[in-house]
Amino acid sequence: MIEDIELETLINEVYEYYGFDFGSYSRASLKRRVNRIYQLDGFTYFEEFLSKVRSDSEYYKRMVDEITVNVTEMFRDPSFYTVIRNQILPLLGTKPFIRLWHAGCSTGEEVYSVAILLKEAGLLHKSLIYATDINTTVLETAKKGIFPLRMMKEYSENYRDSGGKEDFSNYYTANYGIAKFNEELSKKMVFSQHNLVSDTSFNEFDLIFCRNVLIYFDNDLQKRAINLFDESLSVLGFLALGTKETIKYSISQSKYKQVEKEKIWRKIK
């Protein structure tokens, strides 16, 4: 187990050597993740671990991949997707063209979930879905649209609970333990690396998803990210966060109107 002061040393060294700043990440979760890989990779001395991170950029990349949380699922919180399906998409459907952004998309389960909703609403053909993450390894998985077949039972239940009426298995081809989602869904997706800590706005969007990403950030970094989303949202666009996240402490409430009790806010000016 590493000490608090060792974690701070690691954060500083990573910033110095690689320019990546974990300084505004929530410590409880970050420390747990660093301890996890430290033990997983069999280190006994912190110095040994630190020197490996410093001198071996491949290992550094592995460490970043492992300490950033990449757990995601399709149609997580079905009731959230019901609101997207029934309330948000009909509003966006009146636009000639719809731009969406999944910030911190991880392996892409949420991106494919939303693409399915767009398809069922007859909007996919005029949508463009940007999906970004800091971790390039997960983006490769997301691009392929290949997920474990064993998860499909749970995902199809979530899909049904969210109001889905189709046969969920029509959206993928099952093969040797994997489910490959139809290219019809992925051809409207653009994947690229983007870092919420240091990168800026790159387009204007009608709907931004950033679910269960801000929980890993401290208040200052949350503010930065929310302001970045604000700059990237069109007026009357929507921002969707995780069920336990809020914009309340990060931006003026007069600019946004919450959609009922959901963690979805509409930019009103």
Add this chain to the structure above:
Amino acid sequence: MEENQINQDFKVVIIGGSAGSLNVLMQILPQLPVIKTFAVVIVLHRKSTDDQTLEELIKLKVRSNVKPIEDKVPFLPGFIYIAPSNYHLLFEKNDVLSLDTSEKINYSRPSIDVSFESAAEVYKNRLTGILLSGSNADGTEGLKSVKNEGGTIIIQDPDSAEMPFMPNHAIQNTTPDYVLNIQQILQFILSIDN
């Protein structure tokens, strides 16, 4: 200032449980007066949907305020907190709570081990970890951390547990300070404010 000083050394009780533990909580929580000098955190294995049934149920049964947990909410004495479904619950050094959606631990999210381990680091000897009925091994590793950091560990007497596996597993692998039945657990919690 005075209030800050009281807050600075408040005690924390985390109750972890799985199958058969809701019943135990329903016998303990309604008997508690409004708690003052400590905070209670409930970490139960539950369905991974975002439903508030557990929160609503507990709210109806207790006299203390139940604080809904959202990301980075202040963690204060005098309140009961309930770990939300589908997140691990962690404790930050500056007395705020944070959430994490990383891999399930012991097939569970929230995992009792994760909350015990995280709180042990911050609250050390001010922490009491109580492990109730269940049929999985979650909680044992966390109780070890609580003990290592100087906290108190209490395990429900397996004879009083609907599902004795979880308490038995913990008793066999830790050195509990107390093994108590439901009534005795209530008495222990009542004694904290005195």
